[in-house]
Amino acid sequence: MSGADPVLNMSIFGVFVVLTLYLVYRVSSASTASDYFAAGGRFSGAQNGIALAGDYLSAASFLGIAGAIAVYGYDGFLYSIGFLVGWLVNLLLVAEHLRNTGRFTMGDVLSFRMRQRPVRAAAAVSTLMISFVYMIAQMAGAGSLVALLLDVHSSSGQALVIGAVGLLMVVYVLVGGMKGTTWVQIIKAGMLITCALLITMFLLGKFGYSMTSLMQHAAERNPLGEQIFSPGAKYGESGLSKLDFVSLSLALVLGTAGLPHVLMRFYTVPNALQARRSVVWATVTMAGFYLCTLVIGFGAAALAGTDAILGAPGGENSAAPLLAYRIGGTVLLGIVAAVAFATILAVVAGLTLTASASFAHDFYANVVRRGAAGPDSEVRVARWTALVIGATSILGGILVNGQNIAFLVGLAFAFAASANLSTLLYSLFWRRFNTRGTLWGIYGGLSSCLLLVVFSPVVSGSPDSILPQVDFAWFPLTNPGVVSIPFSFLCGAIGTLLGGPRSDPRRTAEMEVRSLTGIGSI
Structure with missing residues (x-):
């Protein structure tokens, strides 16, 4: 990409930033806690579904999956399946019940x-941990994109x-909520x-709108040959x-239903019906996008070649930008740069808002102030927290810049599934579940996941x-989900069965009716 124009790339991205900042300023009306944390619950299912897709489709989805398909073919596309199937768990088990039962x-x-106090504290710890791991991956991804796209x-x-x-992300959160x-x-x-669709159409046009021809050319320029069309290349x-x-698949499928920034979006709609529609819209939108990445990945292998992709500064992540430059020159490359940024x-704006809301609403208002904090003070604390989180994520992104970005994204899903999914499902569907089980499930999942990651090839023992x-790695897997997720469910069950104060039967009955019918939800 020696002919790429960094000035053009930054200009296109600058236009996007200016326009969106103006829009954020115009629509901002965060006069109450409900407005700041949940937009007053005024978005429709279609709007929220598209926003969910925007919140969920990170740079790893656009650049990482296309690169994985270009290099490994079938095995690379399995990432898309894992990311997408996870939304069925959200649709069938989580979205409606969560919207009916919670508020922010x-x-x-x-x-x-x-x-209230120990459980909310545990929920805040879990949210902050997951958001931080996810966020530093995105921030480090920004550094990698700079090397690749802006020279x-x-x-x-x-x-x-x-x-x-x-x-920039802190400004979006502080101004617009x-x-x-x-x-x-x-x-x-x-x-x-739109960018994925345009590249897909241009690509298919170059091969006479024949997917078969495109895939044959991809196999010819990949050292693995036709092996990329069958499982096992990676x-x-x-x-x-x-x-x-x-x-990894277990983490991707089950982690979606435990990601805090995804769960928080269900409170921006007025009722459970719109929450379900949000998931449907998000699923359909992302299904179309991931089909485009299949074409883009094989197209990058066919036009750029696997060797050129692996030899570029961003490695596998360079597949989509290399392809954009081959078929559209500097203009399309500039658009890809703007879209990637x-x-x-x-994504990081959504993560920052979620983490700051959890700290302000769960920890400050209900743990520190014991439920006596006013809505204005909650919003004020959330804004200060956003500044701290922004500074911390910048530092974390710089420290891990260029290191294991794909691992970090997958690990965030593992943390989410390990800490949150078991306790959410138990809370919603197991009447006997109690406070001890909740704490054991959250802290057991978090601690086991963290321990296995620290002593895995992600941290040491590998190039x-x-x-x-x-080299101090003794756990052989790069993703701990197959161990930490079942361990979290086991901890929650054992903690409950060992006894301790049982939850109020009246509150249990109220939660069951409310989660299923929506009666009493705000």
Whole structure:
């Protein structure tokens, strides 16, 4: 991409930033806590579904999956399936019940019939941990994109861009709250899907609108040949690699229903019907997008070649930008750069809002102030928290810049499934579930996931580890989901069966009726 124009790339991205900041300023009306945290619950199912897609489709989906398909073919596309199937869990088990039972955060649901202070504190810890892991992956992704798309190769230059992205996301959150952030995510989703559709149409046109011809050319320019059309190119080397893929798939499928920034979006609609419609819209939107990534991935292999992709600064992540430059020159590359940055910006803004809302609403208002905090003070604390989270994520992104970005995204899903899914399902569907079970489930899932990650090849013992120069890894899998997720369910069950104060039967009955019917929900 020697002919790429960094000035053009930044100009296109600058136009996006100016327009969206103006929109955020115009629509911002965060006069109450409900407005700031949940946009007053005034978005329709279609609007919220597209925003969900914008919140969920990170740079890893656009760049990472296309690159994985270009290099590994069938095995790369399995990432798309995992990301998409997870929404069925949301649709069938979580969305409606969560909207009916809670108000602003996941902690509202978990603490509904439990002891408020310890459960809300645990929910806040879980949300902050998951959001931080997810966020530093996005911030580090911004640094990688700079090297690839804007011809900035120095670590200091990439650090400056990570800082700029972090500052922008804080501005979006502080000014617009949930309403402004939602509109940014809607615009970003529209840009991302339009870009994917345009590249897909251009690609198919180059091969006479024959997917067969495109895939044949992709196999010819891939060292694996026709092996990319069958399972095993990446995860079939040994029984351990197959188990690693099972672990990753489990995390991707079950983690979606535990991601705090996804769960919080169900409170921006007025009722459970719109919550279900949100999931349907999000699922359909993302299904179309992931089909486009299949064409883009094989198209990148066919036109750019696998060797060129792996030899580029971003490795697999360079597939989509290389393809855009091959078929549309600097203009299309500039659009891809803008879309990639917009993707990171929208996702980290949603994560920042979720983390700050959980700290302000769950920890400050209900743990520190024991439920006596006013709505204005909650919003004020949330805004200060957003500043702290922004600064922390900038530092974390700089520290892990260029290191295991794909691992970090998958790990965020593992943390979400391990800490949140078991306690959510138990709270909604098991009448006997109590406070001890909730705490054991959350902390057991979090601690086991963190322990296994620290002593896995993600951190040490491998050339692409965060600390490649040392080796203290004894857990062989790169994703701990196959162990930590069942362990979380087991901890929640054992903690409950061991006894302790049982939840109030009247509150349990109220939660059951409310979650199923919506009676009494705000």
